Amino acid sequence: MSILVYTENREGIFKKATFELLSYAKEMAKTLNTNVVALSIGQVENSELEKLGNYGATKVLNTQGNNLSFLDNKLFSKIVTTAVEKEGAQIIIMANNISGKALSPRVSASLKAGLVTGVVGLPSSYEPFVIKKLVFTSKAFSNVKVNSALKVLTFAQNSFGVAEPINAVAHVETFNPQINDVPVKNRLIETNRITGKLLLTDAEIVVSGGRGLKSAENFSLLEELAGVLGAATACSRPVSDEGWRPHSEHVGQTGKIIAPVLYIACGISGAIQHVGGISSSKFIVAINNDKDAPIFEIADYGIVGDFKTVLPEMIAAIKEIKAG
Amino acid sequence: MKILVCISDVPDTTTKIKFKDNNTTLDVNGIQWIINPWDELALTRALELKEASGGIIQSVTVANVGTVASEPTIRKALAVGADNAIRIDAQPKDAYYVAAQLANIVKAESYDIVLVGRDSADYNGSAVGGMLAELIDYNSLSSVSSLNIENGKIRINREIDGGTETIEAELPFLAIVQKGISKEPRIPAMRGIMMARTKPLNVVQAVAVEILTEDVSFEMPQPKGSCKKFDSENVKTLVSLLHNEAKLI
Numbered sequence: 001m002s003i004l005v006y007t008e009n010r011e012g013i014f015k016k017a018t019f020e021l022l023s024y025a026k027e028m029a030k031t032l033n034t035n036v037v038a039l040s041i042g043q044v045e046n047s048e049l050e051k052l053g054n055y056g057a058t059k060v061l062n063t064q065g066n067n068l069s070f071l072d073n074k075l076f077s078k079i080v081t082t083a084v085e086k087e088g089a090q091i092i093i094m095a096n097n098i099s100g101k102a103l104s105p106r107v108s109a110s111l112k113a114g115l116v117t118g119v120v121g122l123p124s125s126y127e128p129f130v131i132k133k134l135v136f137t138s139k140a141f142s143n144v145k146v147n148s149a150l151k152v153l154t155f156a157q158n159s160f161g162v163a164e165p166i167n168a169v170a171h172v173e174t175f176n177p178q179i180n181d182v183p184v185k186n187r188l189i190e191t192n193r194i195t196g197k198l199l200l201t202d203a204e205i206v207v208s209g210g211r212g213l214k215s216a217e218n219f220s221l222l223e224e225l226a227g228v229l230g231a232a233t234a235c236s237r238p239v240s241d242e243g244w245r246p247h248s249e250h251v252g253q254t255g256k257i258i259a260p261v262l263y264i265a266c267g268i269s270g271a272i273q274h275v276g277g278i279s280s281s282k283f284i285v286a287i288n289n290d291k292d293a294p295i296f297e298i299a300d301y302g303i304v305g306d307f308k309t310v311l312p313e314m315i316a317a318i319k320e321i322k323a324g
Numbered sequence: 325m326k327i328l329v330c331i332s333d334v335p336d337t338t339t340k341i342k343f344k345d346n347n348t349t350l351d352v353n354g355i356q357w358i359i360n361p362w363d364e365l366a367l368t369r370a371l372e373l374k375e376a377s378g379g380i381i382q383s384v385t386v387a388n389v390g391t392v393a394s395e396p397t398i399r400k401a402l403a404v405g406a407d408n409a410i411r412i413d414a415q416p417k418d419a420y421y422v423a424a425q426l427a428n429i430v431k432a433e434s435y436d437i438v439l440v441g442r443d444s445a446d447y448n449g450s451a452v453g454g455m456l457a458e459l460i461d462y463n464s465l466s467s468v469s470s471l472n473i474e475n476g477k478i479r480i481n482r483e484i485d486g487g488t489e490t491i492e493a494e495l496p497f498l499a500i501v502q503k504g505i506s507k508e509p510r511i512p513a514m515r516g517i518m519m520a521r522t523k524p525l526n527v528v529q530a531v532a533v534e535i536l537t538e539d540v541s542f543e544m545p546q547p548k549g550s551c552k553k554f555d556s557e558n559v560k561t562l563v564s565l566l567h568n569e570a571k572l573i
């Protein structure tokens with residue numbers, strides 16, 4: 001028995017979210033007295049793969065190949081299920097992100113393994129296996145019991161934290177499953193990467209703007225605040241609908257669901273569909289000129305005022321702190 | 325060509341969620357039920373594709389796994405423009421159960437394109453689409469934000485971690501769709517509502533499927549403590565609080 005973790009790389013590099021995923025799996029493995037095996041698909045240097053040992057992976061299965069440069073659901077899930085069988089894994093863990101959501105259901109159906117997506121902590125019990133997840137667009141939690149012997153979980157980022165790295169080198173093993181019989185029916189035409197920007201999914205701090213900012217131009221103030229804080233930028237739905245900001249920044253029920261340490265909402269009213277995407281943030285700071293705006297009901301700190309005066313003052317005060 | 329859109333019947337997004345029976349069951353009292361927002365957009369896109377196809381796409385079918393209580397939602401989908409509907413008569417148990425029911429429908433009718441939403445606004449499984457694709461052995465793509473048909477091939481855009489990709493896919497094909505798939509959901513017009521009454525809504529029996537997961541109890545999140553509010557004169561005080569007390573910056 002073991003726990004298999006699908007460790008996704010971005011252009012050959014593992015991100016913090018992957019280390020958290022492994023830390024989480026390691027904690028579960030301790031209780032179950034078993035090992036964590038990582039599965040990496042695509043081109044990654046050995047030295048980078050070995051690093052996964054620092055976060056609890058004892059072994060890394062390394063699958064590389066020409067047709068693995070973009071995510072093909074069928075092919076990748078076949079690799080995962082083959083690895084599960086090879087390792088005799090009972091629990092399969094992935095990130096609750098784009099690729100985890102793409103692969104976990106296929107893996108689950110293929111193995112008849114009960115799937116719980118977006119889990120927010122360790123199981124409350126192992127026998128029976130019960131684990132908590134967010135439901136009803138983050139308005140409630142459900143404790144889900146998994147009846148099957150094999151289990152697939154997708155883990156909600158930032159709900160566990162990265163463990164202190166240990167000094168251990170994971171054993172890297174080449175893994176070439178038989179996948180020639182899986183016909184690839186997708187052809188990659190073009191990739192557009194967001195460059196030179198901190199991604200929402202990597203950020204500890206997120207500064208977000210709503211319709212209250214009034215225009216695309218006014219977002220330069222928010223960009224500046226993000227700059228001094230080392231934060232990523234986000235927005236409410238109407239802002240991306242208006243084209244003031246790219247769709248990739250839209251958070252909420254119909255956009256991204258995020259859980260940064262600090263979320264700063266500026267000119268956002270706090271509609272229930274928006275809150276659904278940010279309510280798991282550790283701290284929320286709201287800036288709004290309406291003292292009764294619903295966003296203050298879920299905020300830890302608030303400033304009642306016009307963003308035009310508040311943001312420049314905030315930027316100046318933070319600069320002062322950062323300058324020591 | 326035939327398109328199938330899987331629709332789930334969910335509480336309106338503004339619903340206040342309550343539980344009963346010692347927090348083991350959703351209290352459906354007073355809930356307004358709607359077509360899951362993604363499914364509504366998927367249906368809209370399916371209808372646009374059909375209209376632009378010059379007869380190549382013959383029909384758009386909607387399928388729902390649900391009890392008779394979801395029929396108003398199914399009728400709404402018919403009123404929006406779906407040609408016919410299938411209801412698999414069962415209370416959805418978990419994603420695998422739903423996917424297995426839908427798989428039977430697809431196997432019987434061999435749809436060329438199957439559209440499923442990113443997640444449903446109730447249990448937020450993000451699971452039915454991928455499971456269905458696996459069970460019917462279809463090629464699938466997730467996070468699909470646009471979909472076109474060109475010379476018998478599908479061309480989609482999808483979101484990836486940190487960007488987007490354009491991909492060409494072969495039929496048959498299952499797309500798990502999200503924001504962008506169509507701009508605004510179509511709303512039923514009076515004529516559509518009249519016609520919906522006479523469109524076929526076939527009710528089929530569910531098959532027995534193992535229950536892999538169960539919701540054993542629900543919890544509400546801890547209520548937030550009260551917000552510490554400052555006026556715009558005291559921005560600096562707040563910033564130093566964030567720095568010294570909360571250690572956030």
Ligand SMILES: Cc1cc2nc3c(=O)[nH]c(=O)nc-3n(C[C@H](O)[C@H](O)[C@H](O)COP(=O)(O)OP(=O)(O)OC[C@H]3O[C@@H](n4cnc5c(N)ncnc54)[C@H](O)[C@@H]3O)c2cc1C
Pocket residue numbers: 209210211212213235236237238239250251252253254255266267268269270271272273274277287288289290293305306307308337361
């Ligand atoms: C099915 C469905 C799904 C949805 N999904 C999402 C989603 O995923 N994400 C999302 O965000 N929304 C979503 N919405 C929309 C949501 O209901 C709200 O309409 C939206 O969140 C409002 O955006 P906003 O707060 O930016 O704008 P508004 O509600 O217009 O709020 C603007 C705020 O700015 C404040 N303000 C104005 N001027 C200033 C100033 N000078 N200085 C400071 N503050 C100022 C105002 O007091 C107000 O509170 C969804 C809606 C539906 C029906």
Ligand SMILES: Nc1ncnc2c1ncn2[C@@H]1O[C@H](COP(=O)(O)O)[C@@H](O)[C@H]1O
Pocket residue numbers: 329330331332333360362363387388389390416419422439440441442443444445447448449450451452453
């Ligand atoms: N009971 C159901 N009947 C038909 N389709 C469903 C049902 N439940 C979920 N789906 C489809 O699966 C998608 C994702 O739902 P879920 O996996 O439950 O988050 C939805 O957007 C629907 O397209």
